[in-house]
Amino acid sequence: MKLKNLAGIGLLSATLLTTSAAQAEGTLRLAQQFGIAYLLLDVARDQKLIEKHGRAEGVDIHVEWKQISGAAAMNEALLAGALDVVTAGTPPMLGLWDRTHGRQNIKGIAALGSIPSYLLTNNPAIQSLDDFTEKDRIAVPSAIVGFQPRTLQIAAAERYGNEQFKRFDPITISLPHPDATAALLTGASEITAHFSSAPFQYQALENPKVRKLLSSYDVLGGPGTMNVLYTTEKFHNQNPKTYRAFYKALEEAEGFVKANPDEAVAIYIRQQNSRLDPAFLKKVVLDPEVEFTITPQRTFVYARKMHELGILKQQPNDWKDYFFPAVHARSGS
Numbered sequence: 001m002k003l004k005n006l007a008g009i010g011l012l013s014a015t016l017l018t019t020s021a022a023q024a025e026g027t028l029r030l031a032q033q034f035g036i037a038y039l040l041l042d043v044a045r046d047q048k049l050i051e052k053h054g055r056a057e058g059v060d061i062h063v064e065w066k067q068i069s070g071a072a073a074m075n076e077a078l079l080a081g082a083l084d085v086v087t088a089g090t091p092p093m094l095g096l097w098d099r100t101h102g103r104q105n106i107k108g109i110a111a112l113g114s115i116p117s118y119l120l121t122n123n124p125a126i127q128s129l130d131d132f133t134e135k136d137r138i139a140v141p142s143a144i145v146g147f148q149p150r151t152l153q154i155a156a157a158e159r160y161g162n163e164q165f166k167r168f169d170p171i172t173i174s175l176p177h178p179d180a181t182a183a184l185l186t187g188a189s190e191i192t193a194h195f196s197s198a199p200f201q202y203q204a205l206e207n208p209k210v211r212k213l214l215s216s217y218d219v220l221g222g223p224g225t226m227n228v229l230y231t232t233e234k235f236h237n238q239n240p241k242t243y244r245a246f247y248k249a250l251e252e253a254e255g256f257v258k259a260n261p262d263e264a265v266a267i268y269i270r271q272q273n274s275r276l277d278p279a280f281l282k283k284v285v286l287d288p289e290v291e292f293t294i295t296p297q298r299t300f301v302y303a304r305k306m307h308e309l310g311i312l313k314q315q316p317n318d319w320k321d322y323f324f325p326a327v328h329a330r331s332g333s
Contacts, residue, residue, distance in 0.1 A: 025239045026059045028246060029084045031066040031074060033141065034177050034272075036199045036284055037115050037227050038087060040253040040292055042271040043264060047256070049249035056248075057241040069176035070142035078106065078232065084239075085231045085246070087112065089147020090299045091306060093230045097322045098312045105233035108323040109243075110250050110294035111225040111332075117148055118201040119214040122184050123192040128213065129159060129168075136171050138193040139180035143172045147216075147226060148195035154305050155219050165309050184210060197226065199276060199284050223291065224298030236324050247326045250294050257292045261285050296323060296332040 028050065032038040044050055045065060054061030066083070068074055071092035077083040078096070093108055100106045119138075125131060132138070140148040149172050157165035175183070175191070181200040183191040185207055193213070196204060204210045217223055229250075236243055257264040265281045268274060274281075284290065300319045306312045320328050 025242055026054070027062050027064070027084075028239075028242055029064040029066070029082070031068045031077065031083050031085075032087045033069055033074075033227070034067065035197050036268055036281065037113060037197050039257060039264060039268055039285070040112050040250060040294070041087070042268050043253040043256050044249045046267040046271055047253075049252050050246055053245035053248040053252070054242065057245050059241045059245070061242055061245055070174060071146040072142045072174075075145070078230075079104070084235050085109065085229055087227055087229055088142075089150070090225050090228055090296075090302045091147055091150030092142070092145050093228050094299075094303055094306055094312060094322060095145060096230070098314045100232075101314050106230055107233065107236070108296065108299075108327070109229040109231055110247065110323075110327050111296045111299075112227040112229065112294070113225070113290065113292040114223040114297045115198055115226045115291075116223075116289050117151065117195060117197050117216040117226055118205075118212045119148075119152070119193060119195045120184060120201060120204050120210050121193040121213055122187050122207075122209050124209075126192065126213065129155065132168065132171065132193070134171060136192045137190045138168060138172045138195060139175040139183065139191045140172055140195045141174065141176060143174045144169060148197075150302065150306070150311075151216050151219050152195060153309070153311075154302070155214060157305070157309060158219070162309055198290065199281060202280070202284055203276075217289065220298045220301050222298065223289065224301065225296050228296065228299070231324075243324075244326070254292060254294050257285070294327065295330040296327065298333055300333055 032041045050063050051061050071088035074086040074088045075092060075096050078086045096106045140146055143149055152168050153165045156167040160167055177197055177200045180194040181204055183189045184194045184204055261282055265278050265285060296319050303316050307315045316322055319332050
């Protein structure tokens with residue numbers, strides 16, 4: 001696929017909202033990141049599902065949408081009160097759950113899907129994790145704290161021992177997925193690897209010089225949640241109608257994507273101004289490894305290992321400890 005096709009994915013730099021007081025019932029300030037992993041939110045936005053379910057709750061909900069790259073920026077905005085709901089990988093949500101225990105008490109709302117994340121390289125000398133050197137650079141959306149670097153830390157711990165879980169931290173750098181994909185494909189920068197996500201990883205793999213070294217599913221032992229939505233206890237408790245409407249919108253978006261993959265792809269293209277081939281995107285949506293579900297899957301693998309490595313001080317008993325009750329009825333993990 002030609003590089004010009006990356007232009008439609010969203011090579012935009014988003015600025016954080018200025019800090020403001022918590023919003024009253026009927027306002028939802030929400031941010032998502034880049035890629036088809038956020039398809040449920042694209043559907044909810046396009047079909048105005050949050051507003052629809054808000055009316056059923058007796059409240060007119062005004063939704064403010066933002067697009068931000070990286071878990072660190074998301075977490076900063078949530079803690080500052082600049083956003084009500086943010087999206088990031090399971091590990092950064094767990095980190096914030098741990099940090100805010102007894103204070104803001106941040107927890108997950110729902111998952112956004114079980115989608116693999118691939119560690120890719122364009123360096124022929126790299127055949128496994130053992131071959132990375134100090135000259136290599138691994139691009140991720142948010143270094144250290146994000147989904148990809150935490151997954152890489154767990155992979156390093158399993159391969160080299162817990163004491164070496166930070167083995168790859170010095171060569172990991174922050175770069176949005178669209179930019180990292182372009183860098184990997186051109187080979188004109190210091191970046192020799194990219195811990196990617198859909199659809200970017202599938203685009204990159206169309207280039208014969210790019211290959212997969214590792215999947216997040218390898219680390220988790222099977223399909224697992226990539227990204228989650230999370231918020232503060234204050235927002236959850238003070239905005240029950242808005243929260244319920246949002247959760248019901250996510251449920252409807254899940255059913256919509258599963259029943260209408262072609263229309264879901266059209267929505268993604270429309271919402272993200274994407275120039276990608278619809279057939280290519282439909283292949284991603286229907287990939288057997290991909291499931292757009294709000295049920296958390298294998299999130300506790302991260303919780304257990306992050307506590308073992310000393311990243312989390314609090315030790316959860318199960319996945320329900322760090323998700324708000326609405327999603328507890330599902331068969332999560």
